[in-house]
Amino acid sequence: MIFKESTDYVVASFPNENSKLTVVIAPDFKKSLCELMDTSQRTIILDLSNISFIDSAGFGTLVAVFTHAKNQQANLKLCNIKPMVMSLIKITKLDQVLEIYGSLEEAVKSV
Numbered sequence: 001m002i003f004k005e006s007t008d009y010v011v012a013s014f015p016n017e018n019s020k021l022t023v024v025i026a027p028d029f030k031k032s033l034c035e036l037m038d039t040s041q042r043t044i045i046l047d048l049s050n051i052s053f054i055d056s057a058g059f060g061t062l063v064a065v066f067t068h069a070k071n072q073q074a075n076l077k078l079c080n081i082k083p084m085v086m087s088l089i090k091i092t093k094l095d096q097v098l099e100i101y102g103s104l105e106e107a108v109k110s111v
Contacts, residue, residue: 001032009111010036011104013047021051021058030061037074044069045107049080059092066098075099079107 004011012033014021021029033044054062062078069076079101081089089095101107 001029003032003036009043009045009108011045011047012036014050017050018052019050020053020055021061022053022055023057026057026061029058030064033065033076034068037069037072042073043075043077043111045077045079045104045111047080047104048078048082048085051085052082054085054088059088059094062094062098075111077101077107077110079104 002013002015004013033046036044066076068074077099080103081100086095086100089098089100099107099110101110
């Protein structure tokens with residue numbers, strides 16, 4: 001993952017196009033984001049522009065990170081979600097729970 005820190009937030013993104021949030025990377029992904037929330041950052045913007053697929057472990061991790069954020073009084077915002085991934089988010093009804101923005105700029109403005 002790539003982290004770009006600002007005063008009020010951190011943007012977390014995946015370095016490679018067509019990355020997949022799967023059982024293979026989910027534990028490290030969760031650990032990295034939760035550690036950021038625990039140490040200094042209250043708002044994390046997760047840029048999913050390079051994510052082409054999320055499996056059930058990936059969705060479970062998103063929910064776990066979202067729950068951790070709420071418990072820490074932090075914010076998790078998602079942006080730049082590809083249509084295929086967004087359709088899976090809608091099927092799972094996570095679009096009704098997660099903060100989702102069309103672009104990074106929109107997510108930043110919401111901070």
